[in-house]
Amino acid sequence: MEWVVADIFNILMPSDCRVCGAAMAALARVRVCEACVARVGPQVEAVQDVLCTRCGDALGMESARFAAAMGVSECTMCRLVPPQFDRAVAFSNYEAEMRRMLHLLKFEGMRGIAEHVLGDGMAAAVRRLRESAATELVVVPVPMFAAREKARGYNQARLLAEAAVKRLRRLEPDWTLRLSFKALERMKDTRALYALNPTQRRASLKGAFRVADAEAVRGREVLLIDDIMTTGATARECARVLKSAGATKVWVVTAAKAQPESVQSVVQHETESFAMWDASSTQPICIVQPEASRQVRF
Numbered sequence: 001m002e003w004v005v006a007d008i009f010n011i012l013m014p015s016d017c018r019v020c021g022a023a024m025a026a027l028a029r030v031r032v033c034e035a036c037v038a039r040v041g042p043q044v045e046a047v048q049d050v051l052c053t054r055c056g057d058a059l060g061m062e063s064a065r066f067a068a069a070m071g072v073s074e075c076t077m078c079r080l081v082p083p084q085f086d087r088a089v090a091f092s093n094y095e096a097e098m099r100r101m102l103h104l105l106k107f108e109g110m111r112g113i114a115e116h117v118l119g120d121g122m123a124a125a126v127r128r129l130r131e132s133a134a135t136e137l138v139v140v141p142v143p144m145f146a147a148r149e150k151a152r153g154y155n156q157a158r159l160l161a162e163a164a165v166k167r168l169r170r171l172e173p174d175w176t177l178r179l180s181f182k183a184l185e186r187m188k189d190t191r192a193l194y195a196l197n198p199t200q201r202r203a204s205l206k207g208a209f210r211v212a213d214a215e216a217v218r219g220r221e222v223l224l225i226d227d228i229m230t231t232g233a234t235a236r237e238c239a240r241v242l243k244s245a246g247a248t249k250v251w252v253v254t255a256a257k258a259q260p261e262s263v264q265s266v267v268q269h270e271t272e273s274f275a276m277w278d279a280s281s282t283q284p285i286c287i288v289q290p291e292a293s294r295q296v297r298f
């Protein structure tokens with residue numbers, strides 16, 4: 001239970017902001033200063049760009065012009081290989097203070113980040129779905145592999161889900177939000193997807209999740225919560241199994257969204273298709289769909 005020690009240490013020992021180093025009052029609930037919290041802004045304001053209305057990727061200047069001219073609002077990837085989630089929104093971009101905060105939450109035992117630093121932002125991100133999502137939602141955090149959760153002592157996605165739901169019950173009293181921690185189960189330890197090559201990523205995600213309680217999701221809309229969306233592969237796989245278990249819609253809300261321009265990788269999807277990005281482009285340079293023996297180049 002390392003986090004207990006870490007949390008007590010964080011509360012009792014006067015120290016500096018764990019993000020920027022500024023001095024802080026000794027009895028702060030969490031060692032992140034107000035200035036750092038204030039610098040993490042909503043994703044829509046941070047990105048000087050048009051976002052894909054499905055997955056939240058920045059379209060890029062050229063692509064945004066193209067999309068406007070063609071009357072489309074989704075990125076190339078979502079149009080060519082549509083995800084099974086209906087829409088993904090994030091509180092903020094994965095950069096600067098947010099990157100550090102998520103690191104503190106996940107790897108340095110600072111559970112309080114979820115409740116006291118990111119809770120309001122998570123609730124605000126969920127509220128962006130109010131025009132499209134049902135008011136009755138099953139809230140499902142992306143599960144961790146059991147042994148890994150035991151070692152960490154908590155699942156950060158669950159803490160974020162609880163923090164968001166706590167606020168939404170006050171902000172949206174007409175909504176019915178049911179937290180379900182057992183609906184989805186992680187069957188494999190899919191660590192560090194971003195570090196894997198396409199073959200490893202495909203193998204890693206295959207059978208990674210299963211719906212353990214189909215009753216909880218059948219005929220319902222699911223709100224899937226995670227800390228970060230990078231390539232979208234995890235959200236796609238969770239949405240796929242949730243929909244095949246009868247979920248009518250799957251909405252995805254994450255604390256942060258990493259934009260693909262920094263992801264020099266090949267992205268694997270559940271359809272066995274994949275896209276390649278280069279480091280300087282927000283557009284896939286190539287999408288391969290082996291099932292259809294089709295290759296689309298850009």
Ligand SMILES: [Zn+2]
Nearest residue numbers: 017020033036
């Ligand atoms: Zn600070």
Ligand SMILES: [Zn+2]
Nearest residue numbers: 052055075078
């Ligand atoms: Zn998209």
